[in-house]
Amino acid sequence: MPTIQSIAGQLEPHPDVALVERVRGGDDAAYDTLVRKYERQLFRIAQHITQNREDAEDVMQDAFLKAYEKLDQFQGNSKFYTWLVRIAVNESLMRLRKRRTGKMVPIDEDIETDEGSVPRDLADWAPNPEQNYNQAELAEILRKTIQGLPPGFRIVFVLRDVEGLSTEETAETLGLSIPAVKSRLLRARLQLRERLSRYFHKEKGVGK
């Protein structure tokens, strides 16, 4: 989980700012440190958006190269990590569009759902339900479940809840309004919860 503190209004600048300054001064080893620090997160985001391993590898590589190239455009008033994520999200969406031969990715599509309605599956979960599955099984369940979400919901959930971006940062990264991010996040969380219930249900979950 990224634990970057906000730079604005703080006396101590974030350590990333010092690393960026060193890279600007020609110290490539400092960029190496930034790559290692955020490669895992960028790969994960790219994989969640493109849902294709090859594309995710390319996106990760291209995003770091583009960030290096555009480092002069990075303003210290935003977090380096958020700036990097924005580049990776754009690269991922471009890759998706290419793969879908020009068809727009419905990231800003307004999907009609029963917002505000009471969820159907109200059965409680077993205590620590994830322990009923081994690591590989659990990862498969989590992948399958999140892949079933509409892309616009999935990306918001990943940025907010998995990668730890704020609502404002998520909105800015995706070019969405804050109410749109909030609405998508709630729907994403509820849909994931409902879908996971079939695996983690008190009776069904036990003994797999």
Place this chain on the structure above:
Amino acid sequence: MTCKEFLALLDDLIDNTATADMRSELQTHLGRCGHCEVVFNTTRKTIEIYRSHEIYDLPTGLRERLHDAIMARCKKGC
């Protein structure tokens, strides 16, 4: 507060962004509605599970290969 109203504010409770008054109303509803309590607890658990489990791992070999490629191209000035 109805279940529908509770659900619309669920994220404020989860993300701790509810005002003190709102929070107290939400807690009161939770205390008397078993269904919403299940939704609240399992939604929180859903987030926790996704946060704490790596579902797209970057294998070391691939990591090194990509890393070398990035650094080689950066050194060449991209």
